Amino acid sequence: MSAFDTEVYRKQARDWLEEYAPAFSKAATGERTADEDFALGQKWQKTKFKAGYGAITFPKEYGGSEGHVVEKLIFAEEELRFDTPQYFNTSLGMPVPMLIRYGTEEQKRALVTPALRGDQLWCQLFSEPNAGSDLAALRMRARREGDSWILSGQKLWTTWAQYADYGIVLVRHDDSLPKHKGLTMFFVDMRAPGITVRPVRPLHGQTSINEVFFDDVRVPDIQRMGEVGAGFRVALETLMIERYTVSDVSGYGPSVRDFMQLARSVTCGGVSALENPAARQVIVDTLVQDVGLNEIHARALQSIAEGKEPGPEGSIRKLVVSGKRQRLAAAAMDLMGADGVAIDPAAEMNESFQASWIRAPAGRVAGGTDEILKNTIAERVLGLPQDYRPDKGVPYRELEG
């Protein structure tokens, strides 16, 4: 796409959002229960879908727009300006594209469109209590029984499992193989007998994550995604689908501009907080990081629009953003002094430094810890070798603990 086309698209997207998005904001609807919020999220997805913005890169045969990936990124960027209810990012980001790649014709005809339209939601059942950063260490078992598989075990950190209709699940079908080789992927009906969803109380208030228990859950072999034993490769492969995503440069917290406003409005011992050395340092560091990341993002969008791979520098974004957000929020609370402890329980994390701070630890863990991200940059971008891996090639069942 040319720079001109992308700007035309951006303008259209912005105009559409300005007309439709405000009705879905907190300001318009007031306080909502969790279930009301999810219902509104479904409605918003349906509204976008009807207008051609809900499934921008998906095939037309399922109701998608078959647009350029840069259109999806531009729309996501513009949507960040509004506080619309977000539930379908995971669902449409990985499970549904996997269904399109690995599902049967019949499955796809039945399931893809409802998922794109927001009638149904898919979740992703990967992590377990002992398998976080090291996903391939997962334990959940699958044993073959005729045309079916029987799944037993526990998944953890499953986002929106409580609303999910389907889920993709990674399980161990053979523990005599090395850890990465004994895994297989399936999709499951989340209402199947034997599945129990239990919300996990996160550090902050809102419950989006769950434990999911599988107690002899029967899954037909036809719901297998990819070959038996290919599960880990399939998971990685899918992580690569449209892996460039749009995120808020402030990490979904208040911005450096908000911080500047705050610093202007408060004093310590009668002196403006804008004279506070620590505050000045945080402003400068945050601003410089924002400017740098935005430029890297703009360059990536341009590459994608031209059909090229974006540069490796995009890989620093999550690492930089999540640390930055935590520091900015803590520094803001420092400026407020004793009052800094006060938190409005209903505040969104981008409205309140306290809400942002309380969610910041999850930001530094979910989707790759700081430590894993640095390893990834060192290995994939700089070409340094992998760490020592004593588990390599060892049958899973021989790994202790």
Place this chain on the structure above:
Amino acid sequence: MSAFDTEVYRKQARDWLEEYAPAFSKAATGERTADEDFALGQKWQKTKFKAGYGAITFPKEYGGSEGHVVEKLIFAEEELRFDTPQYFNTSLGMPVPMLIRYGTEEQKRALVTPALRGDQLWCQLFSEPNAGSDLAALRMRARREGDSWILSGQKLWTTWAQYADYGIVLVRHDDSLPKHKGLTMFFVDMRAPGITVRPVRPLHGQTSINEVFFDDVRVPDIQRMGEVGAGFRVALETLMIERYTVSDVSGYGPSVRDFMQLARSVTCGGVSALENPAARQVIVDTLVQDVGLNEIHARALQSIAEGKEPGPEGSIRKLVVSGKRQRLAAAAMDLMGADGVAIDPAAEMNESFQASWIRAPAGRVAGGTDEILKNTIAERVLGLPQDYRPDKGVPYRELEG
């Protein structure tokens, strides 16, 4: 020793130093060539030795004072206030105590007293081009020939080798053994045929370090220190002799007080540098580290005086000090602006922020890099496990590279 005794000793030491040390300072003697400086260093050691301060903890039979180790620490602390020429810290710190432990009666009678008196200097030949942090990786070979050993190879980073009369040297006598097991320790006459000393130009001007080449140097077996194959253990053991040493809390650079003076005296755009946020941050951080380290040191001295082991918190000193010094020096140069690049080539590192900054990298490497020190703290103090070591138990010659 009681707190009272230590204070009496400190008073005596201070009085003595105030009388004798100033004559050895730069101010008293003016510019000196390298050789003149060394000669003065020898004279200073002799002066201390005569007064009972040159070999405080050494046995009386060799001219030592058989004093308490805390006396040595107190004297070293007081001596830090004067810019006396320092050459014998290494010599008396490790090689000479080793000689006393492993030498024959005849060797000790001949060599210990001249070393304590400063007539002779001992160096320590451990590191090699490929064996720094990983000392046991050293290559230098020793092969047995009758009652002697023939040493060949290269040592690196040997401090004051150009002035040394003797050296202790760690070599590999058997490369079929795992790396730590095939090492043996000797002492050598630095004037023996086959030894060549070549100075290494350090980042800063002054040349204290050397490469030392061994070309079929014959060493009688009687100069072996400890058993054949015990070299690494002997080296470690000796490192534990009086391992608590005194160092300047500013890392031999200018102090935070000097920095404060500087900040008071310069401006940027007409505003006092004392208003500079970065400068304020550096002052606070440095001061707090100094206060903390000094308290830890005082506590350690007290333990030692009471005959107890000092606490593990002393292990943070070198790590904290060397980073602190580098930051303080760079920040000071920042305050000076364009003038900050100017360096007086004759300045001592504790007089000039530039001289301190230029030597700071060596401070973060010599005597354990930051990274090795953190590993050591994690393992010895916190009880975390050792890193993965693929070289463990593998015959040296099978290790690639």
Place this chain on the structure above:
Amino acid sequence: MDELAAVLTETGAVAAPLAFAQSYAICRALERWGSPDQKDRYVESLASGEQRCALALSEPGDSSPLATGSVIYKDGLISGRKKAVPCALESRLAMVSVRMGDSLQSRLALVDLDADSCRLTRINTIDATRRVANIEFENADADLLEESDVLRTVSEAATFTALEQLGAARECLQMSVNYALERKAFGQVIGKFQAIKHKLADMYANIEIAGGNAAVALDRLDDRAGWPLHSACARYSAIQALEFAATETIQVHGAMGCTWESNCHLFYRRSRALALELGAVDFWSQRIIHEFGKSAEVAV
């Protein structure tokens, strides 16, 4: 003093829902500046724990713990507002910093919180384990400590709080070490990874530096020259040490650390609450510069 330090660090280590450090500073203020009458009235019941007393310093509109522009003392009565006072709801008394009439002088005064002239409003905070309230005084009876010095009491409270913070930081370090020895990833315990080892070594170094500063401050508490600088250093380094320890303890625990299943979040919350309630880090940083600049000769 060693006993006091032990109690305070222990209080910190369990993230106890108390303001013990502040109580102790309050007792010292009464001992130092109270009239014989005032001592009779308060000291025993406070020291025995029979009665509790909150320390009410911060005011709306300014983040300094010394700010006394809102609450005014006149003829034995005070009016005005204090904000975010920890443990006020559990206390019968409050020690309140007040401005003396129209002067610029400030003093401490004791106020009975049960009186109708005091209105307490609980506020929601990040640290749910300690209740915090705003207080509004309207002609409340106030028992003035004539010679009192607000900065001194704030500094003493900060020194004692530093010991609590140290106790909490040491507990975080221990939790992290334990977890690192037990949790596995990529075929080994995570305590074998340098990223974890070096993080914990840094945590240890910070804590020991803070420990040294707290020891010096405690030692100099009654030293005319030393306390202003050293209490500030103790406070500053304790804030930094606990903030790093609490934040990185969650990081070491990974996803588990981000839930109520582990105790990490209690220390994360408490670290911030303690960092804010007696003046934030920059207030103390400025105090250090000020005092260091004045001191001709300090113990560094």
Place this chain on the structure above:
Amino acid sequence: MDELAAVLTETGAVAAPLAFAQSYAICRALERWGSPDQKDRYVESLASGEQRCALALSEPGDSSPLATGSVIYKDGLISGRKKAVPCALESRLAMVSVRMGDSLQSRLALVDLDADSCRLTRINTIDATRRVANIEFENADADLLEESDVLRTVSEAATFTALEQLGAARECLQMSVNYALERKAFGQVIGKFQAIKHKLADMYANIEIAGGNAAVALDRLDDRAGWPLHSACARYSAIQALEFAATETIQVHGAMGCTWESNCHLFYRRSRALALELGAVDFWSQRIIHEFGKSAEVAV
């Protein structure tokens, strides 16, 4: 602009003993503010490299690169002192910031350094690869750029220097990666240790952030609104990125990095020299705050 950026980063990567970035800023100043006459006199020979021109900004007694209290312009002549001017000894000309008589206004002027009225004194510096001199003017003939704006030229020089700094930082990163792939300790290449991997990942992240800032600044060079903020951001982030890269590259190289046997020390020295010569990091940090505070809408 892409070509310019390439040349500048290359200059930085070899730690060339030039002040190319400053020369380019000087040419732009002449193009922008020079009279037709002045352009005729200087532009061609400067642009072709036939003649060299140093940028003389800093003055004794104040660390701001904008300080113009010492060198005074009056009736076509200047007197006063400039300090630590890089490459002055190799240059025939200097572009000098001057104060206009008794006013508070400052301007740029061109001065022939070969004249007897200019006395240059070489000073010893930490970066031996570039010669640096103090200059004393005594009624030296000065060719004034009437409408010139010192801040603008300093900011442009800072932007171009940021590209040199970036080039140097990238070179440090590459040297470190190469060494980490080759040097062994404890039975494996040191590039396998997380301490090294994470240090280099941090170095990379800093460099890319600085790269983004430099690209924006270069892009906004002729943008009326954008340049004050973005040149400051480019300068600030480039100083930080190179300082970290140069310092930690020595650390990765260990003892070898501390000698003249490796090139690490050239970049360590250069990193500091470049960090100081156009105003140190705090000057630019203050500028960022100032400009960000003013800007109603900037590109963040």
